[in-house]
């Protein structure tokens with residue numbers, strides 16, 4: 187059973203392991219690749235992904251969900267990362283696809299349909315994942331799961347429920363919420379509210395008829411979330 191972590195999450199990313207070797211078909215191997223010292227491994231503190239799905243459909247746990255993943259460079263904040271073992275498109279199994287679809291449905295339900303689902307390749311010049319994740323997850327054009335067109339449109343028009351619970355942010359602030367705001371503003375999400383972020387926030391406020399004060403309060407959060415939905419609905 188999937189349980190929501192305490193950190194903010196609004197996107198789920200799918201990956202493939204880029205190997206078809208049976209000896210690599212386990213989270214322990216991925217853990218070694220990610221944590222072994224360089225140059226053998228990535229030298230990270232933990233596995234980059236939260237979940238790993240074997241060829242036989244077995245689901246294995248990687249990095250704790252409470253921690254931000256290391257999986258989509260520059261786009262890790264606010265995400266959950268899932269990796270399916272495999273490299274050759276025809277060698278992925280129905281058992282894996284059933285498992286990932288089931289897991290994503292649980293995640294989607296836990297978030298009441300407010301999360302969107304994506305492939306790593308959407309934010310990187312990579313082929314990952316090589317399988318047709320949009321078809322496997324039955325995604326609509328918003329990257330949403332299991333929703334009819336009308337339901338998706340309704341969600342797109344809804345004001346984001348989390349705007350009320352987001353902290354007020356200004357220049358000098360640091361942390362996860364800053365990184366989220368930066369990712370919504372298409373900035374590098376380093377979590378540091380510096381002069382560049384301040385300038386982009388002020389321009390965003392002017393463009394959206396808000397007070398140009400550089401403070402991300404409730405109204406600016408709402409506009410940021412609404413803006414994200416418009417961008418999603420504009421993508422095909």
Ligand SMILES: [Zn+2]
Nearest residue numbers: 201202306314
């Ligand atoms: Zn990937």
